Amino acid sequence: MALIEFFGCLFLAFGPPTAMFAITIAKDPIRVIILMTSSFFWLISLLISALVWFALVPLRNKLLFALVFSVFTQEVFRYLFYLFIKKAQKGLEKVQKNIHHKDRTDFDGRVISYVSGLGFGIISGAFSLVNVLGDMTGPGTVGIYGDSQYFFLVSAMLSLCFILLHTCWSIIMYLSLTIYPKKSVKLWSCLFLVVFSHLFVSCLSLANDSKREKSYVYTVLLSYIVLILNVVVSVVIVRKTYKQKLGA
Amino acid sequence: MSDLLDNSVNEYDLLKAANRQLENYRSKINAENMPSSSINSETEVKIIEPRNSRRPRDQVDGQASVELANRNGSPSNEEENLDEIEEELVLKYGAQHVVKLFVPVTICLIFVIASLSAIKSYQKSNGAQLIYTPFNEDSQDSNGTKLWMSIANASIFIGVVVVMTVVLILLYKFKFYKVIHGWLAFSSLMLLFLFTFMFITEFFKQFNIVIDMITLWILLWNFGIVGMAAIHWKGPLILQQIFLIFTCVQMALIFIKYLPEWTTWVLLAFISIWDLIAVLCPFGPLRILVETAKSRNDNLFPSMVYSSTLIYMMATGVDNDTPMEQDLTSNLNQVENDNQNTQSTSQTQGGDLRNRHSGARAHHANRQTIQELEHQQQEEEENGVKLGLGDFIFYSILVGKASILGDWNTVIACFVAILIGLCLTLVLLAVFHKPLPALPISLFFGLIFYFLTNLVVRPFYDNLTYYQVFI
Numbered sequence: 193m194a195l196i197e198f199f200g201c202l203f204l205a206f207g208p209p210t211a212m213f214a215i216t217i218a219k220d221p222i223r224v225i226i227l228m229t230s231s232f233f234w235l236i237s238l239l240i241s242a243l244v245w246f247a248l249v250p251l252r253n254k255l256l257f258a259l260v261f262s263v264f265t266q267e268v269f270r271y272l273f274y275l276f277i278k279k280a281q282k283g284l285e286k287v288q289k290n291i292h293h294k295d296r297t298d299f300d301g302r303v304i305s306y307v308s309g310l311g312f313g314i315i316s317g318a319f320s321l322v323n324v325l326g327d328m329t330g331p332g333t334v335g336i337y338g339d340s341q342y343f344f345l346v347s348a349m350l351s352l353c354f355i356l357l358h359t360c361w362s363i364i365m366y367l368s369l370t371i372y373p374k375k376s377v378k379l380w381s382c383l384f385l386v387v388f389s390h391l392f393v394s395c396l397s398l399a400n401d402s403k404r405e406k407s408y409v410y411t412v413l414l415s416y417i418v419l420i421l422n423v424v425v426s427v428v429i430v431r432k433t434y435k436q437k438l439g440a
Numbered sequence: 441m442s443d444l445l446d447n448s449v450n451e452y453d454l455l456k457a458a459n460r461q462l463e464n465y466r467s468k469i470n471a472e473n474m475p476s477s478s479i480n481s482e483t484e485v486k487i488i489e490p491r492n493s494r495r496p497r498d499q500v501d502g503q504a505s506v507e508l509a510n511r512n513g514s515p516s517n518e519e520e521n522l523d524e525i526e527e528e529l530v531l532k533y534g535a536q537h538v539v540k541l542f543v544p545v546t547i548c549l550i551f552v553i554a555s556l557s558a559i560k561s562y563q564k565s566n567g568a569q570l571i572y573t574p575f576n577e578d579s580q581d582s583n584g585t586k587l588w589m590s591i592a593n594a595s596i597f598i599g600v601v602v603v604m605t606v607v608l609i610l611l612y613k614f615k616f617y618k619v620i621h622g623w624l625a626f627s628s629l630m631l632l633f634l635f636t637f638m639f640i641t642e643f644f645k646q647f648n649i650v651i652d653m654i655t656l657w658i659l660l661w662n663f664g665i666v667g668m669a670a671i672h673w674k675g676p677l678i679l680q681q682i683f684l685i686f687t688c689v690q691m692a693l694i695f696i697k698y699l700p701e702w703t704t705w706v707l708l709a710f711i712s713i714w715d716l717i718a719v720l721c722p723f724g725p726l727r728i729l730v731e732t733a734k735s736r737n738d739n740l741f742p743s744m745v746y747s748s749t750l751i752y753m754m755a756t757g758v759d760n761d762t763p764m765e766q767d768l769t770s771n772l773n774q775v776e777n778d779n780q781n782t783q784s785t786s787q788t789q790g791g792d793l794r795n796r797h798s799g800a801r802a803h804h805a806n807r808q809t810i811q812e813l814e815h816q817q818q819e820e821e822e823n824g825v826k827l828g829l830g831d832f833i834f835y836s837i838l839v840g841k842a843s844i845l846g847d848w849n850t851v852i853a854c855f856v857a858i859l860i861g862l863c864l865t866l867v868l869l870a871v872f873h874k875p876l877p878a879l880p881i882s883l884f885f886g887l888i889f890y891f892l893t894n895l896v897v898r899p900f901y902d903n904l905t906y907y908q909v910f911i
Contacts, residue, residue: 221535221536221538221539222535224538224539224542225535225538225539225863228542228856228859228860228863229860229863231856232856232857232860235853235856235857235889238897238911239889239892239893239896239897241900241911242892242896242897242900242901243892243896245896245900246895246896246899246900255903255904255907255909258900258911259909259911262911263911266911315852315856316911318852319849319852319901320901320904320905320910320911322848322849322852323847323848323849323901323902323905324905325848326846326848343908346908347905347908350908350910351910354910393910394909394910394911397908397909397910398907398909400907400908400909402908
């Protein structure tokens with residue numbers, strides 16, 4: 193049972209991201225490098241938030257504080273990665289310009305935003321689930337002390353949700369930063385959407401309580417609703433960039 | 441075992457391929473833009489040039505001056521254009537080569553982690569220690585004693601590495617090729633037979649499988665002999681790469697098992713400093729090795745570096761096969777000259793020599809030779825990037841030690857840190873155009889992330905996963 197559960201949760205959480213990686217990223221070396229670099233940025237943001245959590249001893253038991261701080265650091269690092277990649281983008285575009293037509297991939301802000309978002313997502317999903325997965329095969333079992341049987345399943349589902357959400361957030365943030373003028377209402381509403389939905393979904397996960405199974409229904413459902421909302425917004429923004437390109 | 445330690449050679453030939461491609465671009469651009477009178481000399485010089493890298497120094501210098509003389513006539517904006525192309529090619533090839541190294545490093549690390557988590561007896565030493573690390577720090581309680589013992593252990597270990605590297609360089613310098621070959625072959629032999637034997641027996645013990653000695657020996661013999669042939673003689677590239685990675689994994693597993701914990705960390709720090717010295721200092725042994733190899737037009741020994749393309753041993757130097765290549769080259773030149781219907785007579789010294797040569801052979805130029813040559817050129821263009829096997833070993837040690845801890849977050853953090861370090865090293869390589877040590881940046885990041893993740897992130901994430909909080 194344990195091994196079956198392990199593989200089930202593994203494929204549930206990392207199946208879609210692996211497919212996305214294999215189909216869209218693995219063939220292009222530059223995309224692989226962008227993915228690695230963005231996951232490194234996420235790792236640094238995690239280190240900073242963990243250090244702050246570690247340093248503030250009295251607040252260690254208050255996960256809410258660490259969570260809010262961590263969400264803001266992550267978003268700041270997402271923006272920093274945007275600045276970083278923008279500097280590198282000129283060089284990357286040049287690289288693509290001189291390559292023969294058949295090898296040439298469409299290399300623009302959309303691709304970069306998607307790839308870096310997936311990088312953020314995969315590493316954060318891996319960090320949140322990999323130790324749970326490691327325990328899953330082990331000799332122990334869940335539920336002896338009245339905890340929910342669905343602990344692992346819910347963790348895997350939420351990890352997948354976060355991986356996809358990170359991808360959407362990067363797309364929304366980067367593309368809105370490129371297509372909307374500075375200080376416009378639309379830009380700020382997009383950025384607000386990213387930060388707020390991240391904060392909302394993270395705080396929602398505080399409500400997870402393995403003693404009461406019913407809490408899972410609300411958290412998982414609401415998280416996936418937020419995911420759908422974010423997917424819709426990111427699709428709208430991507431379509432807008434196409435239109436803008438055609439109009440220009 | 442000591443003979444294996446000098447494997448930490450870091451030699452990148454990333455730019456070889458890029459430069460070669462660049463030459464083609466240059467010759468194309470020049471052929472398009474130069475005034476017609478100088479087309480011949482220009483194209484000829486350009487096309488020959490890749491070959492020059494295999495000739496003795498003095499000829500190369502002569503050729504370089506020719507190139508300069510011809511280039512003087514070209515307008516300056518073309519120069520800028522060329523620089524731009526060069527930049528782009530470096531980036532493009534850089535990206536490809538980075539990923540070409542990502543894959544084997546990832547495979548190596550995954551193999552080590554899988555072996556460590558499957559075979560428990562590799563996780564902890566059974567009390568025995570290597571001779572190079574005489575002090576047993578694990579039995580000590582006080583931190584101070586542990587510290588000096590681990591530093592002493594690591595210093596002795598590094599001392600052995602330094603001595604062995606210097607011995608190897610001396611042997612290479614004075615052309616004791618047979619001794620070096622014997623030495624390297626012996627170490628591969630030990631890895632492929634003795635250590636593999638240990639690995640297999642531990643594996644069967646762990647899973648409680650019975651195997652008779654005869655089957656085991658037949659398996660081992662076939663495996664080892666194929667490995668020896670692939671590494672030291674010839675074989676498909678993929679086989680060579682697989683066996684090289686396998687030997688690295690074996691070596692890393694032995695180190696992980698027998699090195700005490702704190703000695704490992706001190707050793708990793710020391711070895712990256714030594715790597716820095718050995719590759720970058722003017723009298724660094726590895727730098728001398730690489731430069732001597734370059735000046736002798738040798739490839740480095742295949743059993744010491746992982747290469748993304750095939751390298752054959754060229755111990756006797758290239759003197760034997762250069763005449764043939766020259767012939768082929770000049771044949772192609774002649775054909776091109778004929779195609780352009782220009783008789784190039786006024787040539788500078790270098791070109792003149794070759795031209796006379798090719799004039800005699802011009803009639804023999806046929807399609808087949810050209811195809812052969814093109815094939816050769818293609819092969820050379822695919823000449824890829826090289827990473828010392830020692831780098832693989834020490835990356836694996838870091839990640840392997842992290843995986844023993846039982847915290848997978850630390851493993852992932854170290855893995856990402858090592859790959860980012862490798863990436864940065866390759867970026868620096870594209871900037872500095874010379875062999876660089878691959879250990880310092882990667883191990884620096886790796887050690888930082890190991891300790892921070894282990895001390896700070898681990899409790900943080902334990903809390904988060906316990907309460908199922910996602911950030």
